[in-house]
Amino acid sequence: MNQRTKELLPEEKLGLLHKIRESKAYLKAYHDVEFMDRKDLRAVRLQLELLKPELLFREHKIRSTIVVFGSARTLSPEEARRRLKAAQDDVATRPRDVELKRRVVNAEKKLELSRWYEEARRFAAILSKAQQTGQDLEYVITTGGGPGVMEAANRGAWECGAKSIGLNITLPHEQDPNPYITPELCLQFHYFSLRKMHFLMRARALAAFPGGYGTLDELFETLTLVQTSKKRPLPIVLFGKQFWKRLVDFDYLAEQGMIGWDDVKLFKIVETAEEGWDHIRRFWKTHRGAEPSL
Numbered sequence: 131m132n133q134r135t136k137e138l139l140p141e142e143k144l145g146l147l148h149k150i151r152e153s154k155a156y157l158k159a160y161h162d163v164e165f166m167d168r169k170d171l172r173a174v175r176l177q178l179e180l181l182k183p184e185l186l187f188r189e190h191k192i193r194s195t196i197v198v199f200g201s202a203r204t205l206s207p208e209e210a211r212r213r214l215k216a217a218q219d220d221v222a223t224r225p226r227d228v229e230l231k232r233r234v235v236n237a238e239k240k241l242e243l244s245r246w247y248e249e250a251r252r253f254a255a256i257l258s259k260a261q262q263t264g265q266d267l268e269y270v271i272t273t274g275g276g277p278g279v280m281e282a283a284n285r286g287a288w289e290c291g292a293k294s295i296g297l298n299i300t301l302p303h304e305q306d307p308n309p310y311i312t313p314e315l316c317l318q319f320h321y322f323s324l325r326k327m328h329f330l331m332r333a334r335a336l337a338a339f340p341g342g343y344g345t346l347d348e349l350f351e352t353l354t355l356v357q358t359s360k361k362r363p364l365p366i367v368l369f370g371k372q373f374w375k376r377l378v379d380f381d382y383l384a385e386q387g388m389i390g391w392d393d394v395k396l397f398k399i400v401e402t403a404e405e406g407w408d409h410i411r412r413f414w415k416t417h418r419g420a421e422p423s424l
Contacts, residue, residue, distance in 0.1 A: 168277070174322060176323075180327075183297075183317050183328045184331075185317070186317070187295075190314070191265060191267055192266075192267045192293075193267060193268050194267075194269055194333070194334040195271070195332045195333050196334060196410075197273070197330070197333045197337070198253070198272070198279065198339070199274070199337070199341060199345045199349065200278060200282075200339030200345055200369075201279055201298075201340060202276045202279070203342075204246055204279045204341075205240050205241075205243075205278070206247045206282070210241040211241060213241075214234070214238060214241050220234075225402070246279060246282075246369060249369060249402065250282035250337075250339055251280045251283065251285055251286040251289075253337060253406055254283040254286030255286035255290050256404070257271065257410075259285040259290050259292070269334060269335075270287075270293055270294060270330075270340070271284065271286070271294040272294070272295040272296075272333075273294070273297070274297055275307045275308065276296075276298065276308060277308055278303075279339045280296070280308060283337075284308055285310040287310070288310040293312040293315060294312055295315045296315065297319060297328055298318045298319065299318070299320075299322065299325055313356070326348065326351060327413070333412075334364060335365040336363075336365070337369065338367070339370065340370050340373040351391075353397065356405070357396065363396075365414070367397070367398050367410065369399075369401070371399050374399050380393075381394065
């Protein structure tokens with residue numbers, strides 16, 4: 131260690147002070163992004179992801195939500211028809227091309243499934259018109275913030291002038307939020323666990339449209355929480371009888387003793403937005419005073 135006895139010149143002092151101010155160590159802890167990203171700070175990050183949405187929802191007087199899940203791959207009817215026509219036009223130029231024929235089949239399936247985009251859009255509009263009437267907001271449509279069914283639900287609320295929530299998540303392939311979310315209610319999460327908590331903390335109903343792993347994950351977690359009394363009962367509506375009956379044989383689970391027959395009654399399978407809304411209304415008429423909890 132070299133001993134320093136020389137008096138610093140004014141410009142040298144300024145240079146050293148500049149280095150100190152530019153040092154990351156000199157940053158306040160909560161301004162230091164690299165520090166906040168450290169493994170040791172995970173507990174703090176978890177707490178922040180719990181607190182930020184909660185405080186934001188309180189500020190916006192959001193008392194309850196309706197959560198809508200479904201595939202990000204579901205197209206609007208307009209987009210599905212456009213893609214089908216493009217695929218058919220391609221086949222017309224090369225009628226023997228097997229891959230192009232396969233694209234037509236896939237496009238036809240996308241058009242068939244696009245009905246759920248429209249149903250989610252109508253469902254969100256019906257609930258938004260019915261409930262966002264006072265200063266405190268009830269039944270605010272809440273989605274994962276992405277495209278497909280999520281976009282449709284946010285769009286349905288947006289088209290009737292209602293606020294809606296989008297809870298986005300950071301993914302390896304970056305996903306932009308859909309444009310129909312109320313800007314000040316569009317949040318981004320890192321942790322799936324905290325995102326799931328905020329889906330359910332104010333939820334007065336859950337609507338699951340045809341979807342993939344993400345939809346199933348969120349649906350079955352909710353069913354498990356209700357089944358085990360970690361979450362008070364709430365209406366769980368599955369859209370699409372043909373889809374859900376083929377995907378999961380709930381009666382078989384009960385027959386095999388893996389779940390109880392009462393567990394099969396935790397949800398209702400419907401076909402239309404009106405059926406879904408009617409089930410939610412009837413449920414809460416028989417559960418007056420029950421508040422959602424987690």
